[in-house]
Amino acid sequence: METEPDQPSTASTASTASAASGNPAPAKAARVRLKRKMHMEDALQCIGLNCVAQIEANLPGVLAQDAESLHQMRVGLRRLRALLDMFDGLAPLPPELQEGLDWLSGELGAARNWDVLADSTLPAITGIHTEALQAAARERARQLHRKLLPALQSARHAALMLELNAWLRGRAWRPEAGLRPDDPLARPALDGLVPLVRKAHKRLRRRIGALDRDDAAARHRVRIAAKKARYAAEFFRDLLPRKEVKAYIQCLSRMQDRLGRLNDLAVAQELLPVLENSGHAHDAAFARGHAAGAAAAHAGYLRKPLRAVARLKLA
Template sequence: MALEIEDKFDVPADFAVPDLAAVRGSAEAVELVAEKLVAVYFDTADLRLAARGITLRRRRGGHDAGWHLKLPKAKGVRNEVTHPLTRSAKIVPRRLSDLVLALTRGEPLVPVAELETVRKVTSVRDADGRQLLEVADDNVKGTVFATAFGEDRHVERWREVEAELTGGDEALLKRVGKALRKAGAIPAGTQSKLARLLGDRILVPVLAEQEDGTAGAVVVGYLRSQVTALLAQDPRVRQVEEDAVHQMRVACRRLRSALRSFSDVVAETTGVQDELRWIAGVLGEVRDLEVIRDRFARTLDELEPRLIAGPVRARLGEDLERREGEALARATEAMKGERYFALLDRLDTMVAKPPLTPLAAKKADTTLAKVADRSWRRVAKKYDEARMIEDPEARETAMHDVRKAAKRARYTADALKPLLGDRASGLAGRAKAVQESLGLYLDGVVAQEVLLEETERAREAGEDTFTYGLLLGLERAAAERSRAVFPRVWDEVTSVAT
């Protein structure tokens, strides 16, 4: 993916690009040969991509001819995924169509509009001739295809200017923007030509509003932020980007935790919670293997070379990486299925028209503070119950429940930080300390299980298993240390709480 940093402006027909060589930070402004660009835009019939600020096009002409998918990232910055031109002008490459499956959900992508642009580019350069910024002066003819919307063919013409950084800094972009505004340009009403052309054909979802300061406003706002986070990570998971699986899994967990913690505010979400647990579990298989592979790699790097016998690095590296790849393939396959699409539909409906209870109309500070306190009391209760269990195996299961309760309390507190401030931050910190301390023990247990599996594979292959035994001992010792230290961690967090 490439990042675009740009500003767009609407200009009158007689607009003249000012002398950009006079802008501080530039040495010369070179007018390049004009070019004609023809771009066909694809979307679902109900314009789901456009409603989310996403554009998918096939462009001919210019230096960047090909397929372009632009995904929103932040204000003024977009992620762009490119693909070479294909023979077919009507079928979107699978690589790109897969990246928007979370929005299309199986609906076909069809041509909805065409933009013909005559572009004159001014290249802003430094004293060494290095290009810092491009200013594109575009005369545009936009056509809405009749077949896409069941209406007459619609044509519009306009002119706009776009300043895009190519090597300079954002300060230069601001100065160039100021020069363009002085010459008569005004900030564009829309950030894309397609949005301008399609206008009110783009149906942005209408979200039910809650009164400011109410419990419903706080909870629904948080739920919407996490649904947005989940959808933002979806294409990153499909692109196998760093940390994407983890971040998407966290969004699922935060959503599920919030729905459980705030069930007195948003009701009837048990089914959605179950499906969030399912997709988080699918992603969890990938994440767990990723974490355990990195864990073993670090441990092996710390061992003396003479203690590493046989192809242990290959087994704990390549073998686990292969298994991780297989798990990722299963995850992405699940993310192409109707079950996943149905979950996304339910999430959209839930945040657009949330099933609120009468408690949602109450003041947020008093109502939700009680939820935060209750979440911590639940952690303490789970720990008290675990300490009373004598059977080691049953007690270990109970301690796992303590960890899950702490994670839920942490997520609840995180959701309430804008409302409760330091009070929520303190609770989140205590819950995180409990979660991470118990997590170290759980990670050690999982590592031992994987080591036993890999040891058996190595033994069957006739390989030396000495190092596996050594690693197993190290993991067991680390897990026991983590378990032994937890009572002290608990005493520390509870003393802070009181």
């Protein structure tokens, strides 16, 4: 099983209760297993079904309102969207499926942000007692977890997952006459993966080169590009040089840890005013200032990991 370092995975009260009550455990991403004789469309199908399986495996836990299951469902969705972005020029996703994935991503995001605020960001704040703020943030998270249930139990969600599975299993990107011998999807995966991995890394290097480290939105764009580059390496790791791909993934993961912490602090500054206006004015304002100061301090330590990633070469 692969670890997912995108952001801290602190177990919440909901996760602890879920484990104690015997609810399904959160499902992390299973290792993608590619064979060296595979063609590109074989790899697309294999990786896509791996991502969909992670999304589906976490549904019972999310319906039980488990915070870590929600996190892992979002990871599975991000992995799938990164894969589809990589293959967009080779096997475009039908617009209705793309719209469905955008909808699902939007539904899942809000609750996770409050989970992280309550269980990761606020406990790290010093200078005040944050217990009341954490309780208020957890209550917001619980409300949003409950609000998710109708969407995930809806006919729209069921249809989306059925159609995704059908598209992948039926290789619906194929023309009626089948793939031509010169179609890029008919290429051996060993050859075809190189342009995709290089494209993901070049995009990351461009964003690093243009980055203003004090710009939260720009840092987030680098973080997204780093995730896509890391996912590309993880997807194809069985076909890449073992030593190089391991070092590549580890280096990206370290940078993502830093960027993830900064993103959590930026999100905290957006959410805390809600608590300021609901009976926690002093403590929430203090916490917001603390988050802003911590973000400024952490941003100063980005130079070295960014340079290390920019120097990487994988394929």
